[in-house]
Amino acid sequence: MKRICIDELQHHVGETVTLRGWLYNKRSSGKIRFLVMRDGTGLVQGVLAKGAVADDVFSRFDDLTQESSFSLTGAVRQEKRAPGGFELDVTDLQVIHIAHDYPITPKEHGIEFLMDRRHLWLRSSRQHAILRIRHEVIKAIRDFFDGRGFTLLDAPIFTPAACEGTSTLFETNYFDLGKAYLTQSGQLYGEAGAMALGKVYVFGPTFRAEKSKTRRHLTEFWMVEPEVAFNDLDDNMDLAEEFLEHIVQTVLKNRAAELKTLERDTTKLETVRRPFPRISYDQAVEILHANGLPFEWGNDLGGTDETVVSGQFDRPVMVHRYPSEVKAFYMKRDPENPKVALAVDVLAPEGYGEIIGGSQREDDFDTLLARIKEHGLPQEAFEWYLDLRRFGSVPHAGFGLGIERTVSWICGLEHLREAIPFPRMIYRLTP
Ligand code: 4AD
Ligand code: MG
DSSP states (O other), rough: EOOGGGGGGGTTTSSEEEEEEEEEEEEEEEEEEEEEOOOOEEEEEEEBBTTTOOHHEEEEEEOOOOTTTEEEEEEEOOTTTTSSSHHHHHHEEEEEOOOOOSSSSSSSOHHHHHHHTHHHHHHHHHHHHHHHHHHHHHHHHHHHHHHTTTTTTOOOSSSOOOOSSSSGGGGGOOOGGGGEEOOOOOOOHHHHHHOOOOHEEEEEEEOOOOOOSSSTTTTTEEEEEEEEETTOHHHHHHHHHHHHHHHHHHHHHOOOOHHHHTOOTTTHTTTTOOOOEEEEHHHHHHHHHHTTTOOOOHHHOHHHHHHHHHHHHSOOOEEEEEEEESOOBBOEEETTTTEEEEEEEETTTTTTTTEEEEBBBBHHHHHHHHHHHHHHGGGGHHHHHHHHHHHSSSOOOEEEHHHHHHHHHHTOSSSSSSSSOOOOTBBBBOO
16 A cells, blocks of 8 residues: 655545544544544545444544544545545544543643643644744755855854853853853854855854843754855845845745744735845934933843834844944954944844844954953953964954744744744743
């Protein structure tokens, strides 16, 4: 018997096939029994008519409970009204395993109940849609860079020092070498890669001991970080907008069904086309003041500030030249105004806030060393990084895109926790 997956049914109309999966739901109507099987690739309806199938097959239908696993054999028929568009006239049903009291039922459950059962919750159609969109986002990212001459550079996760400031480091004991820290960003290694290979991207998990319990913060999240030798801030912004346009338009094209499952208003994504508006931090402050917010020049933009600024635009907005005081040690200052850094944050629309943070890097040895000291960072741990300014230093720039924030925005989620299979937050380490 031919064993296929549900998403292959279209090629087997009229044939008898075997499918394996789990029970999504079932119902009876007179002498007919209906069941819906899911196998991870889709849903299919099976139909059993009393008399037409053997009695033991018919009684096995009665044993099936939600999420029991089984195989189903039957002839494939197109049926527009059935979930998935196909029906199977069942001739055989074999039970693989009976599930007892599956805890997630079609009724409403609270978020903590579902989060505690995240390993099972992943079986629901809403979670399928989100995971597939996450997959598509990651694939679009890889295709984008791979198609433009970038080399993937894997950065280490155990690191000897901070990249994004010392306040959010997770530390661990590292044999006789003392403390190691979980990476906050692979950027510094990406810079070494850019000096070696020209254009690279680092892509991996990053860790922040964020005390914030907001809907935008995880303690473990995935970040992709391109780094390009000879790029300046404007080149960096050009790359960021082309990149984001590519991700969003690819998801719209390839994941329309999933976006529909999530009831996402896709008109809000269709506008994500180049060019994106570019405003300076100073202009952002003017917008905040015009909206009656008592914002003081020199502060970082908070969640509410980002929502107000991005609310002025129908596509992501790039805010550049932040006060250097609120930004990382490695950012180059604007030669025309040393109070600001050649930084850029990209704010997503609809209140999703910062999804990209990036900058042109300080490429002068003496200035960088002075910054390391000013920030109270251990020079010894940064000697290798300073070498990049000792040996053929060049202007260069890059940025980091947070995967979960991007998925959350594209899917229209309320909270980042659904954008990653097993979220880590300050109050959640399980499952
Ligand atoms: O702005 P961040 O801190 O920038 C960096 O780490 C740079 N080293 C990147 C670079 O230039 N190569 O973080 C970049 C992005 C943010 O814009 C956000 O999307 C995401 O990472 N991010 C988080 N996502 C989830 N939870 C958190 N706690 C996050 N912190 C940052
Ligand atoms: Mg940032």
